[in-house]
Amino acid sequence: MARTWSSWVLVTTLVVFVGSVIAEAAPYVRPPPRKALSLWGGCAKDSENLQVHVSLAGAKHMRVSWMSPANGKNKTPVVQYGLTSGNYTSTAIGTSESYSFFLYTSGLMNHVVIGPLEDSTIYYYKCGGAGKEYKFKTPPPVGRNVPIKFAAVGDLGQTEWTKSTLSHINNSNYDVLLFAGDLSYADYYQPYWDSFGELVEPYASARPWMVTEGNHDVESVPILVESFRAYNTRWQMPHNESGSDSNLFYSFEVAGVHVIMLGSYTDYDPKSAQFKWLQADLKKVDRSRTPWLIVVLHAPWYNTNHAHQHNGDAMKKALEQVLYEAHVDILVAGHVHAYERTTRVYANNVDPCGIMHITVGDGGNREGLARKFYANSPDWSVFRESSFGHAELDIVNATHAHWTWHRNDDDEAVLADEFWISSLSAGHSECSFQEPSTRRILKPGSPRLGKVIY
Numbered sequence: 001m002a003r004t005w006s007s008w009v010l011v012t013t014l015v016v017f018v019g020s021v022i023a024e025a026a027p028y029v030r031p032p033p034r035k036a037l038s039l040w041g042g043c044a045k046d047s048e049n050l051q052v053h054v055s056l057a058g059a060k061h062m063r064v065s066w067m068s069p070a071n072g073k074n075k076t077p078v079v080q081y082g083l084t085s086g087n088y089t090s091t092a093i094g095t096s097e098s099y100s101f102f103l104y105t106s107g108l109m110n111h112v113v114i115g116p117l118e119d120s121t122i123y124y125y126k127c128g129g130a131g132k133e134y135k136f137k138t139p140p141p142v143g144r145n146v147p148i149k150f151a152a153v154g155d156l157g158q159t160e161w162t163k164s165t166l167s168h169i170n171n172s173n174y175d176v177l178l179f180a181g182d183l184s185y186a187d188y189y190q191p192y193w194d195s196f197g198e199l200v201e202p203y204a205s206a207r208p209w210m211v212t213e214g215n216h217d218v219e220s221v222p223i224l225v226e227s228f229r230a231y232n233t234r235w236q237m238p239h240n241e242s243g244s245d246s247n248l249f250y251s252f253e254v255a256g257v258h259v260i261m262l263g264s265y266t267d268y269d270p271k272s273a274q275f276k277w278l279q280a281d282l283k284k285v286d287r288s289r290t291p292w293l294i295v296v297l298h299a300p301w302y303n304t305n306h307a308h309q310h311n312g313d314a315m316k317k318a319l320e321q322v323l324y325e326a327h328v329d330i331l332v333a334g335h336v337h338a339y340e341r342t343t344r345v346y347a348n349n350v351d352p353c354g355i356m357h358i359t360v361g362d363g364g365n366r367e368g369l370a371r372k373f374y375a376n377s378p379d380w381s382v383f384r385e386s387s388f389g390h391a392e393l394d395i396v397n398a399t400h401a402h403w404t405w406h407r408n409d410d411d412e413a414v415l416a417d418e419f420w421i422s423s424l425s426a427g428h429s430e431c432s433f434q435e436p437s438t439r440r441i442l443k444p445g446s447p448r449l450g451k452v453i454y
Contacts, residue, residue, distance in 0.1 A: 049131040051197025053204035058241035061115030066127045067107045077110035081125035099233045104190040134205045139175045140255045145397045148255035152391040154180035154334020157365030161388045165364045168413035180334035181214025181298030212261040214298040249274045258290040264298040282326045287425040291398040293328045300333035302357040304381045307370035327424040334361035337370040338386040345380040362388045383417050399426035421454045
């Protein structure tokens with residue numbers, strides 16, 4: 001695979017200055033940082049199949065993606081798969097493409113959609129007709145009371161913290177991973193996309209990873225390189241399957257959940273393609289079939305950390321009312337390198353019909369933690385802490401779910417925050433689905449809705 005080790009013009013990245021932690025719920029002092037990963041930045045030469053990962057691709061289908069050397073022996077984008085190790089009863093062929101980024105030229109990125117597949121079933125597969133065998137487990141079927149477990153993470157990067165976060169996520173036995181943007185932190189140096197793909201392969205090849213883009217994934221150079229060239233080539237998501245014309249925003253359904261992945265770094269004003277697609281997608285949601293409605297994006301709309309203040313304000317102004325009126329249950333964001341959870345909130349006020357916003361931009365990236373929170377937090381901010389970690393969301397049934405956040409304390413995942421949440425589609429929710437003008441809005445200083453069930 002062609003790659004370049006010199007003549008790079010490195011783009012200066014923003015350095016996040018960190019200070020002391022002012023944490024509301026659980027003051028915590030991190031141990032000394034672990035050493036950074038030794039990133040040589042490229043692909044191994046002894047394999048035809050590299051950076052294997054899978055994602056959902058419509059009902060009962062999965063997309064298998066991997067990179068192969070452009071001059072490899074087998075250039076056919078084929079996946080063989082079956083229910084028994086070594087016995088591949090089905091074959092599917094997909095597409096391949098490569099891209100250039102100044103002096104870097106990628107290998108062939110292959111994408112093959114396979115199916116129809118059985119639900120909650122382990123499949124064994126090979127990519128390109130050669131190489132090692134992989135296996136993945138399909139998620140549960142779509143259904144009102146079908147349980148499912150999500151893992152949620154953002155701003156992962158490639159450090160020793162990343163490695164331990166991935167290990168902790170793997171131990172959670174999740175069904176689907178929700179990734180709130182900022183994947184590799186390649187920041188224009190394309191071989192780091194390759195090393196990231198290899199780093200996550202043991203995990204992303206075994207469970208579907210559903211990603212959205214972050215600011216570090218943009219990598220645009222005016223006139224010369226369009227935005228998201230590497231991201232769009234390497235991480236194809238089911239946008240066509242969900243009626244979107246862009247890989248930067250899409251939706252999917254699994255178990256009792258409709259998940260919408262939005263793009264913080266593409267147009268979202270009322271005249272934009274994303275806004276119009278979102279309106280159309282929300283009209284298709286059937287809460288009797290998928291009672292839970294979850295949104296994932298990168299730049300948070302509610303943030304009491306000094307880092308990235310107001311970065312999500314414009315998108316919030318454009319879309320908050322749309323999501324509020326759709327009764328979205330949870331919005332997961334990244335970007336800020338810390339953890340923060342709100343109660344249900346709308347228009348900066350605590351509201352029983354509002355959305356619970358949770359920032360999980362603490363996957364382990366090289367820029368470090370955003371340690372400084374504002375001392376006087378608003379009433380809607382319930383829990384915040386500057387630590388690396390990951391979250392898990394257990395959808396138990398049509399009405400209740402359990403959220404946990406696990407601090408990344410080196411080799412041990414420490415439970416640091418948890419709560420139960422009731423879906424806004426549930427009949428016993430505090431939200432009565434009144435018109436916004438008649439809903440009970442809790443002003444700052446009012447009693448909170450409770451610490452157990454929201």
